[in-house]
Amino acid sequence: MKASFSNPIQFIQQHQISRRNMLSSIPALVGLFSSGCSRDTFIPPTIRTGLIGVADVLTMSANRFLLSDQPLAREYELSDIAPEFPTWGQTDPQDEEYQQLRSRGFRGWSLPVKGLVRRPTDFTLEQLKQMPARTQITAHVCEQGWSAIGQWTGVPLVQVLNAAGGIKPTARYVMLDTVDGWYEGIDLFEVMHPQTILAYSLNGQALPIGNGAPLRLRVERQCGYKNLKFLKSIQVVDSMASFGRGTGGINSDWGFHWFGGV
Amino acid sequence: MTLKSSFGRRQWRASHPLNVRISHWVNVIAGTYLLVSGLHIFLDFPELYWGHTGYRGYPAIFKLEDWGLSWDEAGSLGNRMWGRNYHFTFAWVFLINGLIYVGWNLRTGHLQQQLWLNRDELRLDNLHRDLRQQVRWTLPRQTTTTEYGTLQKLSYLMLIFVFVPLMVLTGLAQSPGFTAAWPWLLDIFGGRQSARTLHSVGTILFIVFVILHILEVIRAGATNRIRSMFTGHLLISSSTSDIRRGGEMSSADT
Numbered sequence: 452m453k454a455s456f457s458n459p460i461q462f463i464q465q466h467q468i469s470r471r472n473m474l475s476s477i478p479a480l481v482g483l484f485s486s487g488c489s490r491d492t493f494i495p496p497t498i499r500t501g502l503i504g505v506a507d508v509l510t511m512s513a514n515r516f517l518l519s520d521q522p523l524a525r526e527y528e529l530s531d532i533a534p535e536f537p538t539w540g541q542t543d544p545q546d547e548e549y550q551q552l553r554s555r556g557f558r559g560w561s562l563p564v565k566g567l568v569r570r571p572t573d574f575t576l577e578q579l580k581q582m583p584a585r586t587q588i589t590a591h592v593c594e595q596g597w598s599a600i601g602q603w604t605g606v607p608l609v610q611v612l613n614a615a616g617g618i619k620p621t622a623r624y625v626m627l628d629t630v631d632g633w634y635e636g637i638d639l640f641e642v643m644h645p646q647t648i649l650a651y652s653l654n655g656q657a658l659p660i661g662n663g664a665p666l667r668l669r670v671e672r673q674c675g676y677k678n679l680k681f682l683k684s685i686q687v688v689d690s691m692a693s694f695g696r697g698t699g700g701i702n703s704d705w706g707f708h709w710f711g712g713v
Numbered sequence: 714m715t716l717k718s719s720f721g722r723r724q725w726r727a728s729h730p731l732n733v734r735i736s737h738w739v740n741v742i743a744g745t746y747l748l749v750s751g752l753h754i755f756l757d758f759p760e761l762y763w764g765h766t767g768y769r770g771y772p773a774i775f776k777l778e779d780w781g782l783s784w785d786e787a788g789s790l791g792n793r794m795w796g797r798n799y800h801f802t803f804a805w806v807f808l809i810n811g812l813i814y815v816g817w818n819l820r821t822g823h824l825q826q827q828l829w830l831n832r833d834e835l836r837l838d839n840l841h842r843d844l845r846q847q848v849r850w851t852l853p854r855q856t857t858t859t860e861y862g863t864l865q866k867l868s869y870l871m872l873i874f875v876f877v878p879l880m881v882l883t884g885l886a887q888s889p890g891f892t893a894a895w896p897w898l899l900d901i902f903g904g905r906q907s908a909r910t911l912h913s914v915g916t917i918l919f920i921v922f923v924i925l926h927i928l929e930v931i932r933a934g935a936t937n938r939i940r941s942m943f944t945g946h947l948l949i950s951s952s953t954s955d956i957r958r959g960g961e962m963s964s965a966d967t
Contacts, residue, residue, distance in 0.1 A: 464723040506802035517894035524893040527765070537768040590765060590905060595769035595793060596758035598905050672893040706794050712890025713801060 460648045470487050471506055492625055493642045496699040511710040523646055527588045532654060533599040536556065536591075538661030544631040544681055557665040561651075562611075566626075566686035568640035569616025576651065576665055582606040582614060585648050593675035594707070605650030610643055612687065621689045624699065627668055629681040635700040636691045636709075637670055637677065646671040649682065673711030676702045728859045728947040731822060736814040737942055743807040744919070750800040751916055756791025759784065761913055765899070767906035773911065790852070797965060804884065810895045811877060828870055859947055865929070872922065876915065883912040 493512040497505045519576055525555025542549075552560045561573040586604040608625065613616055625642050628634040650669045651658050658664040670677050677700070691699040703709035759771065759777035765774070769784075771856070774902040777787050814883035833839060843863045861869070885891040886898035887907035902908040930938045 479918075502806070503798050503802045506805045509805050510801055514890040514894065518890065522893055522896075524889065525896045525899060531765060533766050533768070533771070535770065537770065590889070592887070593768075594797065594906065596754065596887075596909060599766055599771075648839050672890050674889060707797065709800070710890075713888040 470673070489637050495703075496636070497697065497703075497709070499708075507708050507710065510708070514710075514712045518640075520674065524589055527590065527600050529588065529602070531600045532588065532602055536599050536601045536653060536662060537597065537673070538659075539593065539597075541593075541629075541631050541633075541680065542661040544629075547679070548628045549630040553660065553664070560665055562666060562682060563684040564580055564611060564615040564687075565621040565684065566688050567619040568612060568687050569619065572615045574611065574614065576679075578614075579606050579611065579649065579666070581650060582610045585645065586652075587646055587648070587669070589646065589669070589671045591628055591675055591678065594711070595675075602654050603648065603650040603667075604652035604655075605648035607645060607670060608647045608649060608668075608685075609645075611649060611685070613640070620689050622687045623689045624687075624691055626686045626688050626691055626694055627679050628683050628684065628686075628700075629679050630683045631681055633679055633681075633701050634694050635668075635677050635679050635702065636671075636694070637668075640672065641670055644670075644672070670711075674713070675702070676707065677711035716741065723948055723950050725946040726859055726949050727945060729945050730818075730821070731945060733814070733823070734942055734945055736810050739806065739810045740866075743803040744809060746799050746803040747807060748919065750796040750798075750803065753791045753796030754769045754793050754800060755913060756787045757793035757796070759787040759791075761910040762906040763904070763910060764906055765904035767909070775913075783855050784805050804881075807877075808881065811873070815873065828873075830866055830870075832861065833934070834866070839863060859949070868922070868925075876918065876922075880912065880915045880919075883908040883915065887912070 462657040481682055493515050494508055495511055499507055530701055543651065550655070552558075561575045563573045583606065586602060586619055588600060588602045590598050590600050592598045597701040612625075620641065624638055625633060626636045637647070646669065648669045649666050651666050653659060653662050658667060663682070666682045667680040668678050668682060691697065695701055696704040698704050699709045702711075731912060736767035756777075759782070760767070760773040762771060763774050778784060800822070815824065847864055882898060883902060885895070886902050887905055892898050898908070899905060902911060937948050
């Protein structure tokens, strides 16, 4: 197990994501530091200039150091679930194709998984729902300051990547994009985490439109702006330079930090 | 009768070591940025809640709206992207600066010498007298000593060892990344939103501290005190180093 932590690619390919296995491994700091993934785990893909860039690196490094044994984010009780899970930002994309799919109850919708995977595949919603699912009651933490607890059900991202034949050894990031033109990249450290799921259900119901139907990302150890709604496609990449302004996400293109852990 | 005439001497005395002076002014810069950037972040979501949950529409314990500034007006004043970038940057500056200050001055003994309270100072009647003089604004002008008063020492100790750690922890308790690593952060403050509320209350305490600190500096002789934070030397009116404030010395300014 220890070796797997030092090599997320191998980890993801090996498909070992049980919590018990996680806990039994000793924090693999030495492994993380000595392996090829160390830079991506501790340092953002692009470093901003000046003191802000230094702080970005310190924040990400400190957080990832403390997360090196991949703990789960806090999971809550059913009674903690927010009475009305808020919606924020985009709540109904006015994309023509999206609206057509929506009117058909998302029949015919599919998620292309492409890039550095062995078998690029389009997965229908039904296929994703047939994969091993995970249900988690977690807090959505918006970088604005609000937070709300909800119960999400979805398929771990690792499962989806494996269903596409697994990732190639040169893979470094997973870039997701949405029907309303958002794009965010997450690194393999976050991809391999068991709570990183593509959710199709909120509080036991089909994911509401306002919360990103039919499929959204849950990346529980990062702020709301990394938890993309209205997913359109997934691309495994070795560089995010070609997306937008090249910082690895639309929010970091605007000037927020790329690492959404704080 | 003034001390100057009774002793007839004014001389320079070493007050703050260089590392203390540098860390003080770094703190002034970092503290200013933290305050302003924190206000920017708050203004973009100007409500406070208690517990784990809080969002617009959820029962709030504080709404800026109730104080005359609407959500949109507050939002137009606050820029959370700028605020977040500078808040986290200067949090690191503040933290690293503070750790160097505490580590260095514990090692040299300067911190213990200046801030540790002895048994006499902790006696209730002494604390009571110090408090009474503070409230009545009758403390001596401190032109005679480089030593700190009892309440002054207590304030600095509370600031360094209680307030700052609590501000750091209530800050970290709002972060999804750090609470995943340290879930006890959520438990000790009773939830993420409670931590945010306490962090905001702490901001007000910080403003109160800064105001009192500036008032005390003015009372103790602004020019002399501020100059000493640059030069490290305080102009004092006595050749005897062991004269303490209070008691008979309180006639110094009368």
